[in-house]
Amino acid sequence: MLVVFLLFSLNAVLFGDQQKIIKDDLDFPYILTSPPQRIISLAPNITEILFDLDLGEKVVGVTRYCDFPEKALKKEKIGGMIDLNLEKIIALKPDLIIGFRGNPLRIIERLRGLHVPLFVLEIGTNLETVFIIIEKIGTITQKEKKAEILVESLKKKYNKTQAALRNVQHEPRVFLSIHGTGLWTCGKGSFLNDLVEKARGVNIAGNIPRKWLHYNREQLIHDNPEVIITLSKSQREFSNVKDWIKNEAHLKGIKAVETDRIYFLDENLAARPGPRLIDALEELARILHPQFFKEER
Amino acid sequence: MKSRTKKLRLLLVLLILLVTGFLISLLEGPVETNFNDLWNLIINNDSTFRTIFIDLRLSRALLAFLVGASLSLSGAILQGYFQNPMAGPFVVGVSSGASFGAVLCIYLGLNIRIIGFSLQSIFAFVSGFAIVSLVYLLSQRKGVFKVETLLLTGIAAGALASALTSFLIFLKADSFEQAVFWLLGSFALSDWNQITAVAPYFFLCFIIAQWLARDMNLLVLGDDVAQSLGCPVNSVRKIFLAISTFLAASSVSVSGIIGFVGLIVPHGIRILIGPDHRHLFLFSSLTGGIVLLYSDLLARTLLQGELPIGIITAVVGAPFFIYLLSQRR
Numbered sequence: 109m110l111v112v113f114l115l116f117s118l119n120a121v122l123f124g125d126q127q128k129i130i131k132d133d134l135d136f137p138y139i140l141t142s143p144p145q146r147i148i149s150l151a152p153n154i155t156e157i158l159f160d161l162d163l164g165e166k167v168v169g170v171t172r173y174c175d176f177p178e179k180a181l182k183k184e185k186i187g188g189m190i191d192l193n194l195e196k197i198i199a200l201k202p203d204l205i206i207g208f209r210g211n212p213l214r215i216i217e218r219l220r221g222l223h224v225p226l227f228v229l230e231i232g233t234n235l236e237t238v239f240i241i242i243e244k245i246g247t248i249t250q251k252e253k254k255a256e257i258l259v260e261s262l263k264k265k266y267n268k269t270q271a272a273l274r275n276v277q278h279e280p281r282v283f284l285s286i287h288g289t290g291l292w293t294c295g296k297g298s299f300l301n302d303l304v305e306k307a308r309g310v311n312i313a314g315n316i317p318r319k320w321l322h323y324n325r326e327q328l329i330h331d332n333p334e335v336i337i338t339l340s341k342s343q344r345e346f347s348n349v350k351d352w353i354k355n356e357a358h359l360k361g362i363k364a365v366e367t368d369r370i371y372f373l374d375e376n377l378a379a380r381p382g383p384r385l386i387d388a389l390e391e392l393a394r395i396l397h398p399q400f401f402k403e404e405r
Numbered sequence: 406m407k408s409r410t411k412k413l414r415l416l417l418v419l420l421i422l423l424v425t426g427f428l429i430s431l432l433e434g435p436v437e438t439n440f441n442d443l444w445n446l447i448i449n450n451d452s453t454f455r456t457i458f459i460d461l462r463l464s465r466a467l468l469a470f471l472v473g474a475s476l477s478l479s480g481a482i483l484q485g486y487f488q489n490p491m492a493g494p495f496v497v498g499v500s501s502g503a504s505f506g507a508v509l510c511i512y513l514g515l516n517i518r519i520i521g522f523s524l525q526s527i528f529a530f531v532s533g534f535a536i537v538s539l540v541y542l543l544s545q546r547k548g549v550f551k552v553e554t555l556l557l558t559g560i561a562a563g564a565l566a567s568a569l570t571s572f573l574i575f576l577k578a579d580s581f582e583q584a585v586f587w588l589l590g591s592f593a594l595s596d597w598n599q600i601t602a603v604a605p606y607f608f609l610c611f612i613i614a615q616w617l618a619r620d621m622n623l624l625v626l627g628d629d630v631a632q633s634l635g636c637p638v639n640s641v642r643k644i645f646l647a648i649s650t651f652l653a654a655s656s657v658s659v660s661g662i663i664g665f666v667g668l669i670v671p672h673g674i675r676i677l678i679g680p681d682h683r684h685l686f687l688f689s690s691l692t693g694g695i696v697l698l699y700s701d702l703l704a705r706t707l708l709q710g711e712l713p714i715g716i717i718t719a720v721v722g723a724p725f726f727i728y729l730l731s732q733r734r
Contacts, residue, residue, distance in 0.1 A: 191710045194461055196436055
């Protein structure tokens with residue numbers, strides 16, 4: 109009897125008064141009340157999703173890296189991903205802050221200590237995380253319907269790419285260069301590794317249990333990738349990196365360098381687990397398997 | 406009599422600097438604020454301004470002050486202890502050692518508090534103490550401290566501890582930001598919990614130091630002389646070493662390594678007011694707090710973002726350290 113009563117009252121505490129409590133990816137409770145009117149995004153992919161959910165008007169603060177869509181540039185800046193400006197965040201009086209696990213844990217904990225409405229999302233290990241992130245943002249902003257439509261359209265695009273790749277016989281060995289000159293790449297458990305796999309390539313660093321790592325030069329020569337993909341912010345940055353790779357004497361023997369299969373992939377698309385990641389998937393698939401994408405876009 | 410008025414004058418200057426420092430710290434920040442906003446807070450208790458003024462700015466200024474005071478007091482003790490103006494928690498390697506302990510605790514995921522002590526500060530204390538004991542054993546020969554050995558062992562031990570810290574951070578880093586925090590220090594994320602973690606220990610250590618200041622004055626004369634004058638040399642030495650390490654360790658575990666404050670401040674104060682530890686401890690603490698208060702102000706206003714405070718203290722401190730070296734013959 110008592111137990112039942114307790115359960116009921118617990119239920120009332122959790123779900124009564126139109127309040128619903130959901131937990132964020134770090135397992136902290138978030139109380140769902142009226143739809144948020146002043147949202148701060150702590151990462152570029154979050155900003156993109158918010159704008160795609162028609163919440164652009166409600167966004168009051170973004171990071172200095174949030175450059176898409178263009179309207180995001182006009183929003184108040186609250187610092188970078190790792191050097192958030194706590195004062196500015198507080199002064200903007202947000203009723204929802206959406207964090208992302210590119211934000212260091214220490215900062216997230218500090219924000220929590222200030223008792224602001226914070227919801228943190230994990231970066232995830234695969235492309236599907238994007239759908240989950242969108243759905244969760246849809247839930248906390250109470251735009252479930254819109255989020256569902258967005259996810260549907262993205263899944264459609266995603267399935268189309270996968271269908272085009274269904275007859276792939278040979279999966280080329282890929283080295284994904286992610287940080288300008290130098291051999292930074294991503295290993296097992298990063299969503300970029302999944303991006304390469306879903307585009308039907310083999311990430312040569314895909315067995316290494318680190319999300320981000322500096323690849324060994326000897327290992328690179330040994331693995332002899334057929335394709336090198338360079339994530340760059342612009343064509344100009346890309347040509348710098350490409351020149352660097354081509355001029356490194358010890359990399360000359362690599363197949364990708366010999367056959368000049370060094371390609372550009374837009375970092376703003378690929379390095380953010382947001383809606384445009386699915387575009388990046390198609391881009392990458394086209395690079396790796398051009399024969400399956402004969403028709404014009 | 407003359408030295409007394411000099412001290413009073415210095416105390417007055419320090420107090421003025423302290424009050425001004427706190428006022429500037431409260432009013433200066435990325436969000437523009439003025440006296441009216443502060444007044445508004447007092448009258449209306451506006452929650453946004455309360456967070457900005459009290460939770461962000463005041464807690465940060467207080468923590469900077471406490472850490473500065475702790476490090477300088479630690480330095481003042483170490484300088485007396487090693488009878489050497491070039492000792493300090495950073496130079497002797499205690500800071501690096503403590504930082505290693507703190508990072509190790511995080512690495513092992515031991516986020517526990519035991520009777521008010523966070524395990525992190527206990528780890529920091531133990532590894533800091535290990536380093537300082539090592540330096541003590543190596544640099545002492547027949548009861549005399551050789552300056553060169555003291556500094557060199559301190560540097561070597563500190564480098565080793567820093568390397569181990571970097572290694573741990575490399576193994577399991579949330580981000581690069583963490584490495585910068587532990588190796589160069591910052592108050593960017595300070596909060597009231599950290600103040601309650603540092604303040605009681607600072608005041609406790611300060612009271613003990615003040616209480617034993619007379620014995621420290623005797624120690625400077627040499628252990629034999631001190632012993633014959635009735636000072637229980639061994640236990641006094643142990644206590645001093647423990648509290649100086651503890652001060653450095655508790656500072657490091659909340660703010661990362663901040664170098665040179667604990668070296669320059671006590672040294673400068675010694676030049677100004679003389680070697681009597683009964684006053685040296687008080688003045689060093691106060692000045693050290695003020696120095697870090699202003700350094701932190703620079704750290705957060707010099708550029709648009711945040712600057713690690715260790716950069717500022719090192720830029721000011723390292724040349725001073727070189728100057729000290731050049732003065733020795």
